[in-house]
Amino acid sequence: MEIKVKGLCKGYEDKIALNELSFHIEEGMYGLLGANGAGKTTLIRILAGILEKDAGEISYGGEKIKDINEIRHRIGYIPQKFSFYPNMTVFEIMDYFSELNEVKKNKENIIKNLLELVHLEECKMMKTKALSGGMKQRLGIAVSLIGNPDLLLVDEPTVGLDPMERIHFSNVLTTFSRDRTIIISSHIVSDIESTCKRLLILDNGRNVYDGTKDELMRRCKGSVWELKISEDDSIKFEKEYLVSKKDLLEDGVRLRVLSKEKPIESAYEVMPTLNDSYLFLVNKE
Numbered sequence: 001m002e003i004k005v006k007g008l009c010k011g012y013e014d015k016i017a018l019n020e021l022s023f024h025i026e027e028g029m030y031g032l033l034g035a036n037g038a039g040k041t042t043l044i045r046i047l048a049g050i051l052e053k054d055a056g057e058i059s060y061g062g063e064k065i066k067d068i069n070e071i072r073h074r075i076g077y078i079p080q081k082f083s084f085y086p087n088m089t090v091f092e093i094m095d096y097f098s099e100l101n102e103v104k105k106n107k108e109n110i111i112k113n114l115l116e117l118v119h120l121e122e123c124k125m126m127k128t129k130a131l132s133g134g135m136k137q138r139l140g141i142a143v144s145l146i147g148n149p150d151l152l153l154v155d156e157p158t159v160g161l162d163p164m165e166r167i168h169f170s171n172v173l174t175t176f177s178r179d180r181t182i183i184i185s186s187h188i189v190s191d192i193e194s195t196c197k198r199l200l201i202l203d204n205g206r207n208v209y210d211g212t213k214d215e216l217m218r219r220c221k222g223s224v225w226e227l228k229i230s231e232d233d234s235i236k237f238e239k240e241y242l243v244s245k246k247d248l249l250e251d252g253v254r255l256r257v258l259s260k261e262k263p264i265e266s267a268y269e270v271m272p273t274l275n276d277s278y279l280f281l282v283n284k285e
Protein backbone atom coordinates (compact mmCIF):
# COMPACT_ATOMS: atom_id res chain seq x y z
CA MET A 1 0.00 0.00 0.00
CA GLU A 2 1.35 3.38 -0.99
CA ILE A 3 1.59 5.96 1.80
CA LYS A 4 2.18 9.68 1.35
CA VAL A 5 2.83 11.84 4.38
CA LYS A 6 3.06 15.62 4.08
CA GLY A 7 3.94 18.11 6.79
CA LEU A 8 3.03 15.76 9.65
CA CYS A 9 3.27 17.38 13.09
CA LYS A 10 2.61 16.05 16.56
CA GLY A 11 3.40 17.49 19.97
CA TYR A 12 2.90 16.37 23.56
CA GLU A 13 2.56 19.22 26.06
CA ASP A 14 5.84 21.10 25.55
CA LYS A 15 7.55 18.42 23.40
CA ILE A 16 7.52 18.39 19.58
CA ALA A 17 7.60 14.70 18.67
CA LEU A 18 7.11 15.03 14.89
CA ASN A 19 8.15 18.17 13.09
CA GLU A 20 6.88 18.78 9.52
CA LEU A 21 7.54 15.19 8.50
CA SER A 22 7.09 14.30 4.82
CA PHE A 23 7.80 11.06 2.94
CA HIS A 24 6.41 8.72 0.33
CA ILE A 25 6.61 4.96 0.44
CA GLU A 26 5.32 2.15 -1.75
CA GLU A 27 5.31 -1.64 -1.48
CA GLY A 28 8.14 -3.42 0.30
CA MET A 29 9.91 -3.43 3.66
CA TYR A 30 10.99 -0.09 5.09
CA GLY A 31 13.19 0.40 8.12
CA LEU A 32 12.31 3.32 10.38
CA LEU A 33 15.46 4.16 12.32
CA GLY A 34 16.09 6.71 15.02
CA ALA A 35 17.50 7.06 18.51
CA ASN A 36 15.27 6.72 21.58
CA GLY A 37 12.84 9.61 21.54
CA ALA A 38 13.30 10.39 17.82
CA GLY A 39 9.55 10.01 17.20
CA LYS A 40 9.26 6.49 15.75
CA THR A 41 6.48 5.20 18.01
CA THR A 42 4.55 8.44 17.56
CA LEU A 43 4.73 8.08 13.76
CA ILE A 44 3.78 4.38 13.82
CA ARG A 45 0.81 5.04 16.11
CA ILE A 46 -0.43 7.90 13.97
CA LEU A 47 -0.13 5.76 10.80
CA ALA A 48 -2.01 2.96 12.60
CA GLY A 49 -4.80 5.38 13.49
CA ILE A 50 -4.27 4.98 17.24
CA LEU A 51 -3.02 8.52 17.83
CA GLU A 52 -4.34 11.79 16.40
CA LYS A 53 -1.99 14.02 14.44
CA ASP A 54 -1.87 17.77 15.12
CA ALA A 55 -1.32 18.80 11.52
CA GLY A 56 -0.35 17.45 8.11
CA GLU A 57 -1.81 15.06 5.55
CA ILE A 58 -1.61 11.30 5.22
CA SER A 59 -2.87 9.39 2.21
CA TYR A 60 -3.12 5.61 2.12
CA GLY A 61 -3.23 3.75 -1.20
CA GLY A 62 -3.44 7.01 -3.14
CA GLU A 63 -6.58 8.14 -1.34
CA LYS A 64 -6.94 10.94 1.15
CA ILE A 65 -8.68 9.24 4.02
CA LYS A 66 -10.97 11.45 6.07
CA ASP A 67 -11.84 8.73 8.55
CA ILE A 68 -9.14 6.14 9.36
CA ASN A 69 -11.90 3.65 10.24
CA GLU A 70 -12.54 3.26 6.50
CA ILE A 71 -9.23 1.46 6.08
CA ARG A 72 -8.43 0.23 9.57
CA HIS A 73 -9.05 -3.37 8.49
CA ARG A 74 -6.22 -2.99 5.92
CA ILE A 75 -3.67 -2.02 8.58
CA GLY A 76 -1.88 -4.42 10.94
CA TYR A 77 -0.02 -3.08 13.96
CA ILE A 78 2.53 -4.88 16.08
CA PRO A 79 3.29 -2.82 19.21
CA GLN A 80 6.48 -3.01 21.28
CA LYS A 81 4.76 -5.22 23.85
CA PHE A 82 1.69 -7.40 23.81
CA SER A 83 -0.54 -8.21 26.67
CA PHE A 84 -3.00 -11.01 26.13
CA TYR A 85 -5.62 -12.35 28.48
CA PRO A 86 -3.43 -14.73 30.53
CA ASN A 87 -5.93 -17.57 30.86
CA MET A 88 -6.89 -17.72 27.21
CA THR A 89 -5.14 -20.27 24.99
CA VAL A 90 -3.25 -19.37 21.82
CA PHE A 91 -6.15 -20.68 19.76
CA GLU A 92 -8.75 -18.75 21.78
CA ILE A 93 -6.78 -15.52 21.27
CA MET A 94 -6.66 -16.12 17.52
CA ASP A 95 -10.36 -16.95 17.48
CA TYR A 96 -11.23 -13.85 19.52
CA PHE A 97 -9.30 -11.52 17.22
CA SER A 98 -10.75 -13.24 14.13
CA GLU A 99 -14.22 -12.39 15.46
CA LEU A 100 -13.13 -8.77 16.07
CA ASN A 101 -11.78 -8.63 12.51
CA GLU A 102 -15.06 -10.08 11.25
CA VAL A 103 -13.31 -13.03 9.61
CA LYS A 104 -16.23 -15.22 8.59
CA LYS A 105 -15.03 -17.46 5.77
CA ASN A 106 -12.39 -20.15 6.40
CA LYS A 107 -11.73 -18.93 9.90
CA GLU A 108 -10.30 -22.25 11.14
CA ASN A 109 -8.03 -22.52 8.13
CA ILE A 110 -6.80 -18.94 8.43
CA ILE A 111 -5.95 -19.47 12.10
CA LYS A 112 -4.18 -22.76 11.33
CA ASN A 113 -2.10 -21.21 8.51
CA LEU A 114 -1.10 -18.21 10.60
CA LEU A 115 -0.12 -20.36 13.58
CA GLU A 116 1.97 -22.50 11.22
CA LEU A 117 3.62 -19.39 9.78
CA VAL A 118 4.77 -18.27 13.23
CA HIS A 119 5.55 -21.84 14.38
CA LEU A 120 2.92 -21.89 17.12
CA GLU A 121 0.62 -24.53 15.67
CA GLU A 122 1.74 -27.11 18.22
CA CYS A 123 1.21 -24.69 21.11
CA LYS A 124 -2.33 -23.71 20.22
CA MET A 125 -3.77 -25.16 23.43
CA MET A 126 -1.22 -23.42 25.68
CA LYS A 127 -2.43 -20.56 27.87
CA THR A 128 -0.79 -17.27 26.94
CA LYS A 129 0.56 -16.82 30.48
CA ALA A 130 2.80 -19.85 29.84
CA LEU A 131 4.35 -18.44 26.63
CA SER A 132 7.92 -17.09 26.51
CA GLY A 133 8.52 -13.49 25.42
CA GLY A 134 9.43 -14.65 21.92
CA MET A 135 6.36 -16.86 21.64
CA LYS A 136 4.14 -13.96 22.71
CA GLN A 137 5.78 -11.80 20.07
CA ARG A 138 5.09 -14.45 17.45
CA LEU A 139 1.48 -14.74 18.58
CA GLY A 140 1.31 -10.95 18.24
CA ILE A 141 2.47 -11.23 14.64
CA ALA A 142 -0.14 -13.89 13.91
CA VAL A 143 -2.86 -11.69 15.48
CA SER A 144 -1.79 -8.66 13.44
CA LEU A 145 -1.98 -10.69 10.21
CA ILE A 146 -5.51 -12.05 10.78
CA GLY A 147 -7.18 -9.44 8.58
CA ASN A 148 -4.53 -9.98 5.84
CA PRO A 149 -3.46 -6.30 6.01
CA ASP A 150 -1.85 -4.45 3.07
CA LEU A 151 0.11 -2.32 5.52
CA LEU A 152 1.92 -3.74 8.53
CA LEU A 153 3.38 -1.40 11.14
CA VAL A 154 5.90 -3.00 13.48
CA ASP A 155 7.25 -1.05 16.46
CA GLU A 156 10.66 -2.16 17.83
CA PRO A 157 9.87 -5.82 17.21
CA THR A 158 12.87 -7.61 18.64
CA VAL A 159 13.03 -6.14 22.15
CA GLY A 160 13.45 -9.16 24.45
CA LEU A 161 13.93 -11.71 21.68
CA ASP A 162 16.92 -14.05 21.62
CA PRO A 163 19.06 -14.29 18.43
CA MET A 164 17.18 -17.31 17.03
CA GLU A 165 13.82 -15.64 17.66
CA ARG A 166 15.09 -12.52 15.90
CA ILE A 167 16.02 -14.50 12.80
CA HIS A 168 12.69 -16.28 12.83
CA PHE A 169 10.84 -13.01 13.26
CA SER A 170 12.67 -11.48 10.25
CA ASN A 171 11.91 -14.55 8.16
CA VAL A 172 8.20 -14.38 8.95
CA LEU A 173 8.08 -10.70 7.98
CA THR A 174 10.03 -11.33 4.78
CA THR A 175 7.61 -14.10 3.79
CA PHE A 176 4.68 -11.84 4.51
CA SER A 177 6.13 -8.74 2.79
CA ARG A 178 5.47 -9.82 -0.79
CA ASP A 179 3.01 -7.36 -2.40
CA ARG A 180 2.61 -5.50 0.88
CA THR A 181 4.08 -2.56 2.73
CA ILE A 182 5.82 -3.15 6.03
CA ILE A 183 7.37 -0.46 8.21
CA ILE A 184 9.65 -1.74 10.96
CA SER A 185 10.84 0.74 13.56
CA SER A 186 14.01 0.20 15.55
CA HIS A 187 16.94 1.99 17.09
CA ILE A 188 19.15 -1.01 16.34
CA VAL A 189 20.53 -1.01 12.82
CA SER A 190 21.10 -4.79 12.73
CA ASP A 191 17.37 -5.35 13.35
CA ILE A 192 16.47 -4.00 9.94
CA GLU A 193 19.72 -4.41 8.02
CA SER A 194 19.02 -7.74 6.37
CA THR A 195 15.32 -7.25 5.70
CA CYS A 196 14.81 -3.64 4.57
CA LYS A 197 16.20 -2.14 1.37
CA ARG A 198 14.90 1.33 2.07
CA LEU A 199 15.24 3.43 5.18
CA LEU A 200 13.57 6.37 6.78
CA ILE A 201 15.68 7.94 9.50
CA LEU A 202 14.19 10.24 12.12
CA ASP A 203 16.11 12.58 14.35
CA ASN A 204 14.26 14.80 16.84
CA GLY A 205 11.00 14.36 14.97
CA ARG A 206 12.51 15.33 11.62
CA ASN A 207 13.11 13.16 8.59
CA VAL A 208 16.90 13.25 8.03
CA TYR A 209 17.14 10.46 5.46
CA ASP A 210 14.79 8.76 3.04
CA GLY A 211 16.44 6.36 0.60
CA THR A 212 18.25 3.09 0.07
CA LYS A 213 20.80 1.49 2.38
CA ASP A 214 23.38 1.54 -0.42
CA GLU A 215 23.01 5.28 -0.96
CA LEU A 216 23.43 5.91 2.77
CA MET A 217 26.63 3.85 2.81
CA ARG A 218 27.93 5.63 -0.32
CA ARG A 219 27.54 8.97 1.47
CA CYS A 220 29.78 7.78 4.28
CA LYS A 221 32.52 6.39 2.03
CA GLY A 222 35.91 7.95 2.79
CA SER A 223 34.94 8.77 6.38
CA VAL A 224 35.48 5.45 8.17
CA TRP A 225 38.88 4.58 9.60
CA GLU A 226 40.37 1.83 11.72
CA LEU A 227 43.33 2.30 13.99
CA LYS A 228 45.12 0.54 16.80
CA ILE A 229 46.18 2.42 19.95
CA SER A 230 46.80 1.82 23.64
CA GLU A 231 43.85 1.61 26.03
CA ASP A 232 44.90 4.85 27.76
CA ASP A 233 45.09 6.79 24.49
CA SER A 234 41.72 5.41 23.40
CA ILE A 235 39.93 7.21 26.26
CA LYS A 236 41.19 10.59 24.99
CA PHE A 237 40.46 9.56 21.43
CA GLU A 238 36.86 8.62 22.15
CA LYS A 239 36.21 12.09 23.60
CA GLU A 240 37.44 13.77 20.45
CA TYR A 241 36.10 11.45 17.73
CA LEU A 242 32.95 9.57 16.93
CA VAL A 243 33.76 5.89 17.49
CA SER A 244 31.40 3.29 16.02
CA LYS A 245 33.19 0.19 17.34
CA LYS A 246 35.84 -0.69 19.87
CA ASP A 247 37.59 -4.08 20.00
CA LEU A 248 39.79 -4.99 22.93
CA LEU A 249 43.03 -6.61 21.76
CA GLU A 250 45.74 -8.27 23.83
CA ASP A 251 48.05 -5.28 23.33
CA GLY A 252 45.67 -2.32 23.08
CA VAL A 253 42.39 -1.50 21.32
CA ARG A 254 41.20 -1.30 17.75
CA LEU A 255 38.83 1.61 17.09
CA ARG A 256 36.52 2.24 14.19
CA VAL A 257 36.40 6.01 13.82
CA LEU A 258 33.98 8.16 11.80
CA SER A 259 35.70 11.30 10.60
CA LYS A 260 35.95 13.30 7.37
CA GLU A 261 39.73 13.62 7.90
CA LYS A 262 42.21 10.86 8.64
CA PRO A 263 42.37 10.91 12.47
CA ILE A 264 46.03 9.79 12.88
CA GLU A 265 48.79 8.78 10.49
CA SER A 266 48.54 5.07 11.26
CA ALA A 267 44.76 4.95 10.59
CA TYR A 268 43.61 3.19 7.45
CA GLU A 269 40.37 3.68 5.53
CA VAL A 270 37.75 0.91 5.61
CA MET A 271 34.41 0.36 3.89
CA PRO A 272 31.43 1.77 5.80
CA THR A 273 28.87 -0.57 7.32
CA LEU A 274 25.24 0.48 7.61
CA ASN A 275 25.77 1.11 11.32
CA ASP A 276 28.73 3.45 10.58
CA SER A 277 26.69 5.31 7.98
CA TYR A 278 23.68 5.72 10.28
CA LEU A 279 25.82 7.01 13.17
CA PHE A 280 27.71 9.35 10.84
CA LEU A 281 24.45 10.81 9.53
CA VAL A 282 22.69 11.37 12.84
CA ASN A 283 25.77 12.79 14.53
CA LYS A 284 26.36 15.23 11.68
CA GLU A 285 22.82 16.63 11.92
Ligand SMILES: Nc1ncnc2c1ncn2[C@@H]1O[C@H](COP(=O)(O)OP(=O)(O)OP(=O)(O)O)[C@@H](O)[C@H]1O
Pocket residue numbers: 012013015016017034035036037038039040041042043187
Ligand atom coordinates in the same frame (compact mmCIF):
# COMPACT_ATOMS: atom_id res chain seq x y z
N1 LIG B 1 2.53 10.59 26.01
C1 LIG B 1 3.58 11.41 25.96
N2 LIG B 1 3.63 12.54 26.70
C2 LIG B 1 4.67 13.39 26.65
N3 LIG B 1 5.75 13.21 25.83
C3 LIG B 1 5.78 12.09 25.07
C4 LIG B 1 4.70 11.14 25.09
N4 LIG B 1 4.99 10.14 24.21
C5 LIG B 1 6.19 10.45 23.69
N5 LIG B 1 6.66 11.61 24.19
C6 LIG B 1 7.92 12.28 23.82
O1 LIG B 1 7.91 12.47 22.42
C7 LIG B 1 9.20 12.18 21.87
C8 LIG B 1 9.07 11.08 20.82
O2 LIG B 1 8.69 9.87 21.50
P1 LIG B 1 8.51 8.48 20.72
O3 LIG B 1 8.09 7.48 21.74
O4 LIG B 1 7.65 8.68 19.53
O5 LIG B 1 10.01 8.20 20.25
P2 LIG B 1 10.68 6.83 19.80
O6 LIG B 1 11.60 7.17 18.69
O7 LIG B 1 9.65 5.79 19.53
O8 LIG B 1 11.49 6.41 21.10
P3 LIG B 1 11.78 4.93 21.70
O9 LIG B 1 12.76 4.30 20.74
O10 LIG B 1 12.39 5.24 23.02
O11 LIG B 1 10.48 4.20 21.80
C9 LIG B 1 10.09 11.81 23.04
O12 LIG B 1 10.80 12.96 23.44
C10 LIG B 1 9.12 11.39 24.13
O13 LIG B 1 9.65 11.67 25.41
